[in-house]
Amino acid sequence: MGGRAGLKGTDGVVEKAKALGAKPVSPHRAEETLNALALLCGGANKTRAEFLTCSGKMGAEELAAAGIAHEIVFDAPEETSAADTIAACKRFAKLGVDLIVFAGGDGTARDVWNAVGKSVPIFGIPSGVKMHSGIFGTTPEAVAKALHECIGGELSIGEAEIMDIDEEAYRRGEWKIRMFGTCLSLVEPMYVQQGKMLFEEQSDEQAKEDIAEHVCEEINLNKELLWILGPGGTLEAVGKRLGIDKTLLGVDAFAGGKQIGKDLNEKELLALLDNYKSNKARVVVSPIGAQGFIFGRGNLQISAQLIRRVGLENVVVVATPGKLAATPVLRVDTGNKKMDALFAKKGYMLAVIGYRALKLVKIDSMKL
Amino acid sequence: MKRNPTAFLKEDYDTLVRNKLDWKIRQLEGPSAPHCKIEGREMIMLCSNNYLNLSNHPKIIQGAIDAAKKYGAGSGSVRAIAGTMDLHMEVERKLAKFKGTEAALIYQTGFAANAGLIPQLVGEGPDGKRDIIISDELNHGSIIDGVRLAKCDRGVYKHGDMAELEKVLREADAKYRRILIITDGVFSMDGDIAPLDGIYKLAQEYGAMTYVDDAHGEGVMGPDGRGISAHFNLHGKIDVEMGTFSKAYGVVGGLVAGSRDLINFAYNKSRTWLLSGSHPPAVAGAQLAAIDVLDTEPQHVKNLWENTKYFKQQLKSIGFDTGNSVTPITPIMCGESAKAKALSDAIIKDGIFALPIIFPMVAKDKARIRTMMNAGLSRDDLDRALAVLEKNGKELGII
Numbered sequence: 108m109g110g111r112a113g114l115k116g117t118d119g120v121v122e123k124a125k126a127l128g129a130k131p132v133s134p135h136r137a138e139e140t141l142n143a144l145a146l147l148c149g150g151a152n153k154t155r156a157e158f159l160t161c162s163g164k165m166g167a168e169e170l171a172a173a174g175i176a177h178e179i180v181f182d183a184p185e186e187t188s189a190a191d192t193i194a195a196c197k198r199f200a201k202l203g204v205d206l207i208v209f210a211g212g213d214g215t216a217r218d219v220w221n222a223v224g225k226s227v228p229i230f231g232i233p234s235g236v237k238m239h240s241g242i243f244g245t246t247p248e249a250v251a252k253a254l255h256e257c258i259g260g261e262l263s264i265g266e267a268e269i270m271d272i273d274e275e276a277y278r279r280g281e282w283k284i285r286m287f288g289t290c291l292s293l294v295e296p297m298y299v300q301q302g303k304m305l306f307e308e309q310s311d312e313q314a315k316e317d318i319a320e321h322v323c324e325e326i327n328l329n330k331e332l333l334w335i336l337g338p339g340g341t342l343e344a345v346g347k348r349l350g351i352d353k354t355l356l357g358v359d360a361f362a363g364g365k366q367i368g369k370d371l372n373e374k375e376l377l378a379l380l381d382n383y384k385s386n387k388a389r390v391v392v393s394p395i396g397a398q399g400f401i402f403g404r405g406n407l408q409i410s411a412q413l414i415r416r417v418g419l420e421n422v423v424v425v426a427t428p429g430k431l432a433a434t435p436v437l438r439v440d441t442g443n444k445k446m447d448a449l450f451a452k453k454g455y456m457l458a459v460i461g462y463r464a465l466k467l468v469k470i471d472s473m474k475l
Numbered sequence: 476m477k478r479n480p481t482a483f484l485k486e487d488y489d490t491l492v493r494n495k496l497d498w499k500i501r502q503l504e505g506p507s508a509p510h511c512k513i514e515g516r517e518m519i520m521l522c523s524n525n526y527l528n529l530s531n532h533p534k535i536i537q538g539a540i541d542a543a544k545k546y547g548a549g550s551g552s553v554r555a556i557a558g559t560m561d562l563h564m565e566v567e568r569k570l571a572k573f574k575g576t577e578a579a580l581i582y583q584t585g586f587a588a589n590a591g592l593i594p595q596l597v598g599e600g601p602d603g604k605r606d607i608i609i610s611d612e613l614n615h616g617s618i619i620d621g622v623r624l625a626k627c628d629r630g631v632y633k634h635g636d637m638a639e640l641e642k643v644l645r646e647a648d649a650k651y652r653r654i655l656i657i658t659d660g661v662f663s664m665d666g667d668i669a670p671l672d673g674i675y676k677l678a679q680e681y682g683a684m685t686y687v688d689d690a691h692g693e694g695v696m697g698p699d700g701r702g703i704s705a706h707f708n709l710h711g712k713i714d715v716e717m718g719t720f721s722k723a724y725g726v727v728g729g730l731v732a733g734s735r736d737l738i739n740f741a742y743n744k745s746r747t748w749l750l751s752g753s754h755p756p757a758v759a760g761a762q763l764a765a766i767d768v769l770d771t772e773p774q775h776v777k778n779l780w781e782n783t784k785y786f787k788q789q790l791k792s793i794g795f796d797t798g799n800s801v802t803p804i805t806p807i808m809c810g811e812s813a814k815a816k817a818l819s820d821a822i823i824k825d826g827i828f829a830l831p832i833i834f835p836m837v838a839k840d841k842a843r844i845r846t847m848m849n850a851g852l853s854r855d856d857l858d859r860a861l862a863v864l865e866k867n868g869k870e871l872g873i874i
Contacts, residue, residue, distance in 0.1 A: 261839075298835035300616045306496075306835040328603060457630060457646045465607075465630040467643050 133210035134169055136234035136247050140210075141173035143251030148258075151175045156258045159204060161195045189218045196222035206230060206257060206293070208250070213237040213271040220269045220290045228264050228291040230254070239284050239396040239404060241267035241433065242292040253293055265294030265311035265429050266340045270396040270404060286356055286395055286405030289340045294429045314427040315344040317462040322391060322425060323348045326361065333383045334361040335376060335417070337392035337406045341425050345391065358408045373410045380416055390414065391423045394430060394437055399471075402450075403440030411443030419449060424458040426468070431460065436471040447472070506531055509851040513828055519856050521829040521846045526695055526803055527775040528851030529725030535764040542760020550753040555742070558753035566762045571732060573766050574701060575710035578738040581762070582729030583751045585690050585719035586617040591747030592715070592731060593621030595740070596684065597655055606653040609643050609683070611635065611669065614659050618688055622657070634662075637673040644681045654681060660689035660703030660718075661696065664837055664845070666800030668696070671707045686715040693730070694723025695803060700769050700776045723779075724765040728754055778850035779803055786848060786857050793865045794874035803848035806832070807864065808841065809873050815842035821867040827860045 145151040151174035158177035160166030165183035170176075180202060181195040192215060199207050200223045207227050209219050212235010219229050231243040232250045244250030256262050269287045276283040297314065298306040322345045326334055336342045336359045346353020349366075353359050357370030360379055368379055380388055390413070395405045401424055402409060414422065424437060437458070439450040451472035457465045491497040504512040508531055511520045529535055542562060552558035563581065571579040582588035597606035606627040610618065613634045622629050630647060632640040640656070647654055656678055658669040671687065678685045689696070689703045697705030700723060704710045715737060720728040731741060741748065754762075768775070783803040790797050796808040809815035815831035822829060822844070833842040852860075868874040 296835075300619050308835075455642055455646075457643065463628045465628055465643075467630070467632065467639055467646070 133232070133234040134164060136232050137166070137169040137210040138172050139247035140208075140232045140250045140254075141169060141175055143248045144254050145173055145175060147251055147255040154258065156254075159199060159202060161191070165191065165195065189214070192218040193222040196227075199223070200227050208232065208254065210234045213240050213269075216240040216242060216290075217269055217271050217287060220288065223290075225289070225291050228293060230257075230293050237272060237284075239270035239398065241270075241397045241430075242290065243397055257293055261296070262293045263296040263308065263310060263429075264291050265427075266290070267292040267294075268339065268396050268405070283407060284396070284404045286338055288355065295432045297428045297432065309428075311427050311429045314429065314461055315341050316348075317464070318425045318427065318459055319344040319348040321459050321462045321464075322423070325389075325423075329389070330363065331385050331387070332362070333367075333380060333385070333388035335359075335388055335390045335409065335413075336361060337390065337409060339393045339395050339405070341393040341427060341430075342391060345425075356405070358406060371408060373408050373413065376408060376413055377416070380413070387421075388417045389421045389423055390417050391425060393425045394434065397434065398438055399430075399434035399436050400438045400440060403438075403442065407442070411441040411446035414441065414446060419453065422456075424456050424468070426458045426460060428460050428466075431458070431466065431468060436469045438471050509849045509853075509856060511828065516826065518823070518826050518828040519852070519860050520849065521827055521860060523849065524691070524722035524847060525725055526723040526779055526847065526849060527700070527725065527769075528849055529694075529723065529765055529768060529775065531851070532725065532765075532768055534768055535725060535761050538764025538767075539757040539761040542763075543755070543757040546756030546760075548757070549755050552752065553750060554753040555749050560753075560756065560759070562756055562759045562763070563753060566759050566766070567738075569763060569766045570730060573770060574716060574732040575705065576716065576732040577711070577735045579730060579732040580738045580741050580748070581720075581754065581759075582731065582745075582748055583754065584727065585688075585717070585721065585729040586620075587747035587751060588717050588719075588729030588731055589615075589617040589621035589688060590624060591621075591745040592717070592741055593618065593655075593657070593686070594624040594626070595744040595746075596686070596715075597625050597627040597653055599626065600652045604652045606655065607647050607651040608655045608657055609640065609647065610656075611658045611662075613662050613664065614657060615663060615688060615690070618657055618659070635667070635670055637670055637677065640674065641677055644677060644683065648681055654683035655686060656683050657686040657688070659691075660687045661691035661802050661804065663691050663804060664832060665798050665806060666802045666804030667798075668692070668703060668706075668801060671703055671709060671713070675707070675709055675712060684714045687713050687717065689716060689718040690722060691802065691804060693718035693720075694769060694776070695779065699773055720762050720765065724762065724769070726761040726765055727758060728762060775850045779848060782850060782852055782857060783848045785854070786846070786861070789857070789861050790864070793861065793868070795864070795868060798843070805846045805848070806843040807846060807868075808843045809871075810840060810842060812839070812842040814871055814873055815844055817871050818864075818867055818873060819844055821871070822860075822863050825863040825867070827863045 148154045158170055158175055159180045160170055160177045161181040161183040162179045163183050165187055167179050181198050183191050196207055196219050207229045209215055210232040216231055229242055232247055233243045244253055266289050269290050270284055273283040273285040296308045299309045300306055318341055338356050343353050343355050351366040354370045360368035392401045394401050439447050441447055450470050455467050455469050458468045460466045501513055507523050507525050509520055511518050550558040566581055567579045597608055599605045608622050608627055608629045610631055611634055612631045630643045632643050656674055661668050692703040694700035696703045704713045704716055716732040718730045720726040787797055787805055798806045798808055809818055812833035815833055819831040829844050829846050832845045
């Protein structure tokens, strides 16, 4: 709700936002979503799903407005806060819900994720200022469509990143988006052709395994290189296959058959490269968050300077087909205009999407 | 350990049935003909690959009978050891002549050709530099399986998109040893064709090999049904022209046409060819007769295209969307899966045999009935099929 008041979200500044005339947009967005869902199902009473919700403005009013039957399982106070979101989601998880749908932005996404972790898939109605996390539908209508398909069993559960602004950096006057972890969310199922006109669903997890197999084979074939592994779930799978303790959120280094650096910062990475015998390295990254950034979101350690030293041709992008289905472009925001321009000029990259499987993906120079 | 080693058979099958992804095998009682008897009912066949109705051609049937009488029921061995008869060699010679290539090679099936040849064409060099296959995203499952058996990287380009193919080529150029571009000639879900002229041009520019799977184009495309390469005036220029005798030719068997070097290479390296028994003489005799019929009786291909043109035009004037088809494969777009299934059920009740193609074989909103034309259907047959489609299409709100 802070957007129109010129704030970067309302985390901790709700009162200030209200004083500046900000009005919550979430209830309206939630209502739009629920109305669209009722329409898709052919009536508010035909959704074929059970809705559990919180009292008042935290869900019950919106469901009632859309005419959808629901059960209130959490009593919300008049003025709600993040603590209520967390308490309500814990209650939902305890009751064994299949999916938690919330309206908000990255801040709310983090609250929900903090409450349930990876025990329940979560999905967001876009109504915040920052929406970098990979769990938001693009519009309320798109959310309704996804929910409709989810109820019909047409969507799978996959992994997505929880992203938000780095508050510490923000207090220093820097605008940094970082990754906080991974959660479960709704994804389009991917089908692979098995034989003549027969398709089988392939999970995102399987795709990650296949990508990991490919990357590990490359690492073994190129033992003389220093391998810099970026953050995220796909690279975590690579680490697992290598048999190392890869950090989910950090940048790690691997060479000569072992892990030689963990959660490295820019300086440490540059020093490692300088002291490495061949001075040659490859950087493996995956698109992070909802907008498909391969640099500049959650991996600022891999700076423009480091990329320049390694060389653009030694940047390996890995992405699951599910991720590319949701965001079919790659974006770059290294904070260095020259470097960003080099990527923009390149225009596209061959991303590794499975074992020995490559797909051309466009590099979108537009910043988000 | 105590375990039930075969429990998965039933479990997996039950899952397929539950998700409605299992094949319902339908039985033909009699020949595959324009008018078929299927499970006790007379039907107009609109989904066989027997485009030219050659499986019922008297000369081809006679070719099979004569060869069986002269050479026996079986061939006794794999081709490489003792299973090559003069008859088999004669088919390969005739086929090469018909296709306008130096040489040709017969595989047991089209699938065997793709699964046996593709993996041999690529690999990695002694320096560890790998090869890459660049493949159209809508290529057939047998290509996909052939590619899977190959020890190389694979890149995909957007269906028929030459700009994207060039970008992939540009990216791959320096990194890889050999580059192999593979495409279907005619795409079996939409009935559209590959821009082979564009692919050939790019392949020349980047020094890439070209491989076309023309299963649905052999006997259909180009002058006298000589295939997609002939259609683009590129006969003898595509490195590997792969096709099949099982569709328009009306028999069975895979075929590869290309240079003498290619065939010599395949004779010695292609495992599906080396390790399966050769075709029975009756099959080879029928293949030989089929090539003769195509070469000397142009009316079949002509009828097929006249029927195709009429059927497409009428479908469009009734109000059906027939997608991007330019071949005898004409999809009738229905939208969501349920509509396509309903239309198929309804027309089968009315004696027209054509099946739905639904998600995940095609996109969720692109479910369709796939029809395949036959040269042996009369104008009356087509009008009857069109009337049934119109009536049911209207009732279901598709048109």
